[in-house]
Amino acid sequence: MADLLFYVLGGVTLGTAALTVLSRNAVNSAMFFLLSLLATAGLFVLLDAYLLAVLLVLVYAGAVVALFLFIIMLLDMQGGVRPPFTRATIAAAVAATGLLTVGVLSFVKRAQLSAAPVSPDLPVVGATLKSYAAQLFTTYLLPVQVVGFLLLIAMLGVIVLSKRFEGLEDIK
Amino acid sequence: MAVIPVERKPLTLAERTYIPQIVHGLKTTFRHLVAPNVTLEYPEQRPEIPGGYRGVPTLVRDPNGREKCVSCQLCEFVCPPKAIRITPGEIASDSAQAHVERAPQAFDIDMLRCIYCGLCQEVCPEEAIWLQTQYSMTGYTREEMVNHKDRLYELGGTLPDAHLKWDKKKAAEDAAAHGGHH
Amino acid sequence: MDSSLYFDLPIWVRVTLQGVAVIAVLFPLAAACSMAERKISAWIQGRPGPNRTIPPFLRWIPVVAPVLQKLGLFQLAADGGKFVFKEDPIPGHVNKVYFVLAPILAMIPALTTIAVVPFGAYLDSAGRAVPLVLANVDVGILAVFAVGSLGVYSVILAGWASNSKYPFLGGVRASAQLISYELSMTLSVLPVFLWVNAPGGSGTLSLFDVVQSQSQPGFWGGMWYGVLMPISAFIFLVALFAETNRQPFDMPESEADLVGGFHTEYGAFKWSLFFVAEYCHMIVGSGVFVLLFLGGWHPLPWVSLEMVSGWLHIAGSPVLTGALATLLFLGKVVAFIFFFMWVRWTLPRFRYDQVMTLGWQKLLPLSIANLIAYALAIALIERA
Numbered sequence A: 001m002a003d004l005l006f007y008v009l010g011g012v013t014l015g016t017a018a019l020t021v022l023s024r025n026a027v028n029s030a031m032f033f034l035l036s037l038l039a040t041a042g043l044f045v046l047l048d049a050y051l052l053a054v055l056l057v058l059v060y061a062g063a064v065v066a067l068f069l070f071i072i073m074l075l076d077m078q079g080g081v082r083p084p085f086t087r088a089t090i091a092a093a094v095a096a097t098g099l100l101t102v103g104v105l106s107f108v109k110r111a112q113l114s115a116a117p118v119s120p121d122l123p124v125v126g127a128t129l130k131s132y133a134a135q136l137f138t139t140y141l142l143p144v145q146v147v148g149f150l151l152l153i154a155m156l157g158v159i160v161l162s163k164r165f166e167g168l169e170d171i172k
Numbered sequence B: 001m002a003v004i005p006v007e008r009k010p011l012t013l014a015e016r017t018y019i020p021q022i023v024h025g026l027k028t029t030f031r032h033l034v035a036p037n038v039t040l041e042y043p044e045q046r047p048e049i050p051g052g053y054r055g056v057p058t059l060v061r062d063p064n065g066r067e068k069c070v071s072c073q074l075c076e077f078v079c080p081p082k083a084i085r086i087t088p089g090e091i092a093s094d095s096a097q098a099h100v101e102r103a104p105q106a107f108d109i110d111m112l113r114c115i116y117c118g119l120c121q122e123v124c125p126e127e128a129i130w131l132q133t134q135y136s137m138t139g140y141t142r143e144e145m146v147n148h149k150d151r152l153y154e155l156g157g158t159l160p161d162a163h164l165k166w167d168k169k170k171a172a173e174d175a176a177a178h179g180g181h182h
Numbered sequence C: 001m002d003s004s005l006y007f008d009l010p011i012w013v014r015v016t017l018q019g020v021a022v023i024a025v026l027f028p029l030a031a032a033c034s035m036a037e038r039k040i041s042a043w044i045q046g047r048p049g050p051n052r053t054i055p056p057f058l059r060w061i062p063v064v065a066p067v068l069q070k071l072g073l074f075q076l077a078a079d080g081g082k083f084v085f086k087e088d089p090i091p092g093h094v095n096k097v098y099f100v101l102a103p104i105l106a107m108i109p110a111l112t113t114i115a116v117v118p119f120g121a122y123l124d125s126a127g128r129a130v131p132l133v134l135a136n137v138d139v140g141i142l143a144v145f146a147v148g149s150l151g152v153y154s155v156i157l158a159g160w161a162s163n164s165k166y167p168f169l170g171g172v173r174a175s176a177q178l179i180s181y182e183l184s185m186t187l188s189v190l191p192v193f194l195w196v197n198a199p200g201g202s203g204t205l206s207l208f209d210v211v212q213s214q215s216q217p218g219f220w221g222g223m224w225y226g227v228l229m230p231i232s233a234f235i236f237l238v239a240l241f242a243e244t245n246r247q248p249f250d251m252p253e254s255e256a257d258l259v260g261g262f263h264t265e266y267g268a269f270k271w272s273l274f275f276v277a278e279y280c281h282m283i284v285g286s287g288v289f290v291l292l293f294l295g296g297w298h299p300l301p302w303v304s305l306e307m308v309s310g311w312l313h314i315a316g317s318p319v320l321t322g323a324l325a326t327l328l329f330l331g332k333v334v335a336f337i338f339f340f341m342w343v344r345w346t347l348p349r350f351r352y353d354q355v356m357t358l359g360w361q362k363l364l365p366l367s368i369a370n371l372i373a374y375a376l377a378i379a380l381i382e383r384a
Ligand code: SF4
Pocket: B068, B069, B070, B071, B072, B073, B074, B075, B076, B086, B120, B123, B124, B125, B126, B127, B128, B129
């Protein structure tokens, strides 16, 4: 049963993720992304990581995709002809794919997935509030802070970028 | 004209939180919630019609049962939306009313057009047309909404004022014919 | 009463039965809310409200039929029937898939959140309280927020798929408003959970534990969180109004400037789904507020369910205590829904910029300050 669910949810996750990238209509993309996130949350539930599942739904499905949709609606992006990829885009895409591949490969190689002893009473980190919080504030404190800082920088960057247009005439 | 600048008082903190005002409003609405209703249960309860009400225009008879309208057609002319249509008719010479000038043969008021302005009542020299207390005119067809003469008299009834102008005139004429004073 | 018969049933039968039972309460409650709304609006405005409809074949019943007629119950049935049988057109200019999907999406979160909201508790033979809830998950409140936050999609999609300007504006407003107030709402309940999760505990976000922690012995322990944390309760209340799109925050459908907002192009059955979803949202939202701040199924502050069932000598019977708790809880929820309606017919709608100012510049800083203040206070208390 759980195995079957895993394959179904995994299939949905991957399929909708692909459709997110491939669909021409931006709203369709956003909705596929939403489905993909929900399926991922389902996968978390299969792992007994209820907290993570709920957080994923709350933050990503509930707020982030809603913001995406909001922006799509506001800018009224209905698809249409896509501008051809520039050389810079291609280079960036190749670099990103390379980095991702390296990341995934190193993750697969270094994480001792098979070596870890699987015992039923091992606390699942993402399952309860307490274990999750303990990990967050001890083992992963630095990464969390770094990521938070990164987000802050991104936010500041957005503010700076959007403010710069104020003096220009052609924006009106 | 002198301009008096009125200083707008700055809002207090309590006013700016808006909460005392909301509480006050809630109190007001709650008072209304428990207060008795102010509406009428219309078809069962009818409103009291005040004096001078301008309802459906009707035709009236005098206390002797004579139709007061003499079909002068003034109302037809004055009616702004042209709701009135009158076909004047002669009174048969052997009738008891023969001394009256004329009477309408047909008198239609189209209540789909009437705007209840009351000009017909105002203009009528015979006080024959009155806007009375009838206020609900309904019907399923356009035809039903036209009040014909019978219906107008049925709605109008009798005007109790005993002017009896035409009878007095006839009496005076008769007296003159007999006495020969004039 | 022999309850072992019930517990012998297979688990999926029991779960289905429970789910059907909850929905069988929620739906009529939502429908009754819509009639209550009309009645309360009428009474506040000095009118009697709908009080005429009655099917002719029921007229002969002496006392009951006229009372139901006066309460407008047959009107409710007639309206429901109308929604079902009326022609349900899909305008030609809409995006059909999303247009049909949106009302369905509105119902899903409205009906799903109820699964994790405990609506009562019974005392087992040992005198311990056991929650009555469809899914007693540890992440209770987060699950409510998470699933509830999905409700925004129905509004956005309805607005976008309608492909005309008023629904579109309604959809845009709704998404901005819902996201803005979600922040304050989440922040406002944090002090409650900080207080519940005293150090040494297992760490919980369950609504049941929140209710139980409002009935501890002692002056502070027995106090409801609405009294203990009035600012949290206030922020949550305001955000709840905004999240359920109730006046004075019903921006998405402000009929004065947007015709009908996101559901302008909808009619008949699809429209009624939005309508019912709004009331379901309201019921669940009221339920959560009652659980968090008004003591859940405990009758009064400092008077817990256990004490009352002791006084009534029903403590030994799980069925009776469960019924008592559920009734108390439902009573509070109904009272709270009345408050929703009372406010709706009292306050005028805010302007959109006022809604945004209130959300971002007033409530958000207030809720952050509130969180910090309570965190400090709780830290000090724990240290002492
Ligand atoms: S109702 Fe009066 S104004 Fe009209 S035709 Fe008759 S007498 Fe003339």
